[in-house]
Amino acid sequence: xxxxxxxxxxxxxxxxxxxxxxxxxxxxxxxxxxxxxxxxxxxxxxxxxxxxxxxxxxxxxxxxxxxxxxxxxxxxxxxxxxxxxxxxxxxxxxxxxxxxxxxxxxxxxxxxxxxxxxxxxxxxxxxxxxxxxxxxxxxxxxxxxxxxxxxxxxxxxxxxxxxxxxxxxxxxxxxxxxxxxxxxxxxxxxxxxxxxxxxxxxxxxxxxxxxxxxxxxxxxxxxxxxxxxxxxxxxxxxxxxxxxxxxxxxxxxxxxxxxxxxxxxxxxxxxxxxxxxxxxxxxxxxxxxxxxxxxxxxxxxxxxxxxxxxxxxxxxxxxxxxxxxxxxxxxxxxxxxxxxxxxxxxxxxxxxxxxxxxxxxxxxxxxxxxxxxxxxxxxxxxxxxxxxxxxxxxxxxxxxxxxxxxxxxxxxxxxxxxxxxxxxxxxxxxxxxxxxxxxxxxxxxxxxxxxxxxxxxxxxxxxxxxxxxxxxxxxxxxxxxxxxxxxxxxxxxxxxxxxxxxxxxxxxxxxxxxxxxxxxxxxxxxxxxxxxxxxxxxxxxxxxxxxxxxxxxxxxxxxxxxxxxxxxxxxxxxxxxxxxxxxxxxxxxxxxxxxxxxxxxxxxxxxxxxxxxxxxxxxxxxxxxxxxxxxxxxxxxxxxxxxxxxxxxxxxxxxxxxxxxxxxxxxxxxxxxxxxxxxxxxxxxxxxxxxxxxxxxxxxxxxxxxxxxxxxxxxxxxxxxxxxxxxxxxxxxxxxxxxxxxxxxxxxxxxxxxxxxxxxxxxxxxxxxxxxxxxxxxxxxxxxxxxxxxxxxxxxxxxxxxxxxxxxxxxxxxxxxxxxxxxxxxxxxxxxxxxxxxxxxxxxxxxxxxxx
Numbered sequence: 001x002x003x004x005x006x007x008x009x010x011x012x013x014x015x016x017x018x019x020x021x022x023x024x025x026x027x028x029x030x031x032x033x034x035x036x037x038x039x040x041x042x043x044x045x046x047x048x049x050x051x052x053x054x055x056x057x058x059x060x061x062x063x064x065x066x067x068x069x070x071x072x073x074x075x076x077x078x079x080x081x082x083x084x085x086x087x088x089x090x091x092x093x094x095x096x097x098x099x100x101x102x103x104x105x106x107x108x109x110x111x112x113x114x115x116x117x118x119x120x121x122x123x124x125x126x127x128x129x130x131x132x133x134x135x136x137x138x139x140x141x142x143x144x145x146x147x148x149x150x151x152x153x154x155x156x157x158x159x160x161x162x163x164x165x166x167x168x169x170x171x172x173x174x175x176x177x178x179x180x181x182x183x184x185x186x187x188x189x190x191x192x193x194x195x196x197x198x199x200x201x202x203x204x205x206x207x208x209x210x211x212x213x214x215x216x217x218x219x220x221x222x223x224x225x226x227x228x229x230x231x232x233x234x235x236x237x238x239x240x241x242x243x244x245x246x247x248x249x250x251x252x253x254x255x256x257x258x259x260x261x262x263x264x265x266x267x268x269x270x271x272x273x274x275x276x277x278x279x280x281x282x283x284x285x286x287x288x289x290x291x292x293x294x295x296x297x298x299x300x301x302x303x304x305x306x307x308x309x310x311x312x313x314x315x316x317x318x319x320x321x322x323x324x325x326x327x328x329x330x331x332x333x334x335x336x337x338x339x340x341x342x343x344x345x346x347x348x349x350x351x352x353x354x355x356x357x358x359x360x361x362x363x364x365x366x367x368x369x370x371x372x373x374x375x376x377x378x379x380x381x382x383x384x385x386x387x388x389x390x391x392x393x394x395x396x397x398x399x400x401x402x403x404x405x406x407x408x409x410x411x412x413x414x415x416x417x418x419x420x421x422x423x424x425x426x427x428x429x430x431x432x433x434x435x436x437x438x439x440x441x442x443x444x445x446x447x448x449x450x451x452x453x454x455x456x457x458x459x460x461x462x463x464x465x466x467x468x469x470x471x472x473x474x475x476x477x478x479x480x481x482x483x484x485x486x487x488x489x490x491x492x493x494x495x496x497x498x499x500x501x502x503x504x505x506x507x508x509x510x511x512x513x514x515x516x517x518x519x520x521x522x523x524x525x526x527x528x529x530x531x532x533x534x535x536x537x538x539x540x541x542x543x544x545x546x547x548x549x550x551x552x553x554x555x556x557x558x559x560x561x562x563x564x565x566x567x568x569x570x571x572x573x574x575x576x577x578x579x580x581x582x583x584x585x586x587x588x589x590x591x592x593x594x595x596x597x598x599x600x601x602x603x604x605x606x607x608x609x610x611x612x613x614x615x616x617x618x619x620x621x622x623x624x625x626x627x628x629x630x631x632x633x634x635x636x637x638x639x640x641x642x643x644x645x646x647x648x649x650x651x652x653x654x655x656x657x658x659x660x661x662x663x664x665x666x667x668x669x670x671x672x673x674x675x676x677x678x679x680x681x682x683x684x685x686x687x688x689x690x691x692x693x694x695x696x697x698x699x700x701x702x703x704x705x706x707x708x709x710x711x712x713x714x715x716x717x718x719x720x721x722x723x724x725x726x727x728x729x730x731x732x733x734x735x736x737x738x739x740x741x742x743x744x745x746x747x748x749x750x751x752x753x754x755x756x757x758x759x760x761x762x763x764x765x766x767x768x769x770x771x772x773x774x775x776x777x778x779x780x781x782x783x784x785x786x787x788x789x790x791x792x793x794x795x796x797x798x799x800x801x802x803x804x805x806x807x808x809x810x811x812x813x814x815x816x817x818x819x820x821x822x823x824x825x826x827x828x829x830x831x832x833x834x835x836x837x838x839x840x841x842x843x844x845x846x847x848x849x850x851x852x
Contacts, residue, residue, distance in 0.1 A: 105130025314382025732764030801834025
């Protein structure tokens with residue numbers, strides 16, 4: 001398939017003006033294909049040639065201005081349009097298109113619970129070509145008018161209000177001008193909850209088999225939707241630009257959600273079949289807010305080319321967390337961002353594949369390279385940079401610049417230069433220089449404090465490794481002296497702001513002095529009194545940098561981390577410890593002991609989940625040697641057992657659920673968790689819902705304490721889509737040669753697995769306890785994954801690189817094997833990027849092991 005080059009897109013945008021698409025989709029043609037008929041009305045701005053994109057199963061006919069063209073002229077995904085004359089034209093295309101099982105294009109899913117079928121589109125980047133013919137690039141916006149023929153009993157959803165005209169025919173209201181990748185259709189026997197807000201129809205939709213679970217959470221989902229909608233209207237001058245707001249929770253969705261105007265699609269794991277923590281509910285709320293922010297950032301004003309994807313994702317990420325905190329009961333969203341999301345950015349920014357938040361256009365020459373930038377940098381680092389920008393600029397000026405941006409580019413396209421110019425119009429600060437330093441550079445700065453003291457003062461000097469300016473808050477803490485706080489509690493002495501490089505700050509007041517220093521250290525700040533027990537740089541987590549602690553503060557943390565009064569400060573400290581482990585400066589065992597000491601006293605769910613996740617999936621699974629893994633799991637077992645005992649009164653169900661999950665995952669002996677499965681409950685609760693039952697059974701499979709008959713019986717009791725995935729995961733985790741061979745064949749030979757069943761199988765296949773059993777598959781992985789990616793495309797390539805990678809084969813031979821594999825010219829870009837990141841992570845894990 002030909003990818004679209006940036007220079008081709010620029011030339012076509014100067015050559016064409018596209019007014020309208022009239023699209024007719026027939027979803028009644030069978031299980032393999034659907035019919036797609038498209039009329040495109042466009043104007044050629046000069047005489048010349050161009051092309052239209054389509055990826056059909058069969059191209060039946062194509063005509064231009066009433067003259068038939070030869071379908072055989074289709075070259076891969078491009079049909080040439082030659083000899084165009086200046087003026088208006090009309091293109092007609094009739095094709096049969098394939099349904100997808102990989103979440104790309106028009107995805108088709110049959111629910112194993114009730115045998116009902118659903119279809120939905122995911123047209124991002126280039127996948128509109130799998131559904132209808134288009135001039136497929138973001139800056140050729142147009143009006144889209146769709147009609148859909150669907151089976152009787154189905155409901156059709158789209159970007160605009162849908163009208164059922166009888167005989168399975170649905171007409172969707174024409175859109176305002178939008179980009180091709182934002183067109184959306186979702187059809188099936190949906191269960192829907194509808195309401196009205198601000199004069200607009202709102203709806204939430206899911207599969208019928210999930211109806212009770214959607215109904216249980218409908219009030220929460222709609223309350224968050226309304227609250228964020230209202231808050232955005234307080235922030236933005238431009239009103240919501242579309243005629244309705246539907247949110248469809250769809251099966252086997254590859255991303256978290258997609259910001260289709262008027263019809264946001266979410267992965268339907270957000271409709272909870274089993275118990276979840278409040279932090280998980282907060283995450284769902286953040287995604288709702290994130291996607292709603294896209295209605296302005298991305299849909300109303302759209303990037304001109306994919307080098308500016310951060311203009312979509314960084315803003316939606318920042319606005320998602322900030323607006324949810326301002327508008328709903330979830331007021332501590334930035335704690336979760338700090339302990340869970342931000343590390344995604346830090347990790348990505350330290351790999352060889354790092355790139356600027358706003359890369360140079362030359363670095364994104366085509367759509368294949370653009371797809372690789374949907375990562376922790378475009379999301380987490382970009383959002384962190386914007387949070388620092390708001391700190392430096394002030395929210396009032398920030399919002400004024402944004403509103404200017406919307407007004408100047410509504411229903412159009414914009415670039416980084418446009419955005420920075422609009423921000424600059426609202427402030428006297430040098431936003432252009434800030435953008436060069438923050439958005440055009442790579443890597444993570446590191447800030448390290450150095451403390452000295454006299455009898456009456458103490459002084460702070462910050463060593464700055466990096467190039468970006470930072471505005472940070474420094475928090476200082478002392479040991480509590482009142483007995484009610486406990487011996488290890490800390491109290492805030494004060495917080496003060498400093499600039500790095502240091503600048504005189506009115507917040508510092510008359511009690512602070514600055515003196516210039518050199519050699520990588522910024523100026524010294526002197527404060528009255530004895531040195532604090534703990535000094536925390538970036539105390540409010542308002543910048544993006546790795547933070548270190550001075551030796552005295554680190555000793556305080558080892559004894560009193562859980563005694564820090566503010567959860568966001570604790571998140572900054574835990575992140576510092578995480579980074580020190582990854583950089584080889586802190587022994588993994590020391591991190592585990594800190595978790596063992598302090599997590600039993602932790603009250604913040606996001607912190608508990610984030611720290612346990614790192615301890616489990618990175619430290620115990622990858623950073624300690626196989627010989628040390630049993631001790632690491634024993635520490636996690638003791639820790640989670642303490643948490644389970646602490647929560648026996650039922651007052652903290654989220655903490656208890658988190659502890660139970662990680663107790664299961666850390667089990668080295670089957671007796672306790674097997675007893676839970678048999679009894680259907682953890683003593684004192686919770687009862688084992690489907691998620692916990694499959695979790696226990698997966699761990700029992702890893703330990704060799706269950707078999708196929710038990711898996712089949714569980715699947716019979718839970719034949720849902722998630723039950724099918726659970727069974728696939730369990731079967732792949734069984735420690736037998738036969739089970740591994742069957743799983744490998746399903747992943748790399750059979751090609752019939754959907755994207756979700758492929759992922760579940762891959763998650764079960766590789767286990768830290770089974771490295772010897774699967775050792776022969778490590779060298780097989782690279783050539784077979786390469787061939788698979790060529791056959792099945794980017795979505796399966798992403799899954800193969802993320803989940804099917806031999807992540808627990810951590811030794812010099814495996815590293816060398818991976819490095820050699822990266823030289824294979826047959827690697828498609830999606831798999832090459834994922835393998836490069838995985839191999840760098842493998843190298844880091846090996847370095848951490850060797851350092852301790």
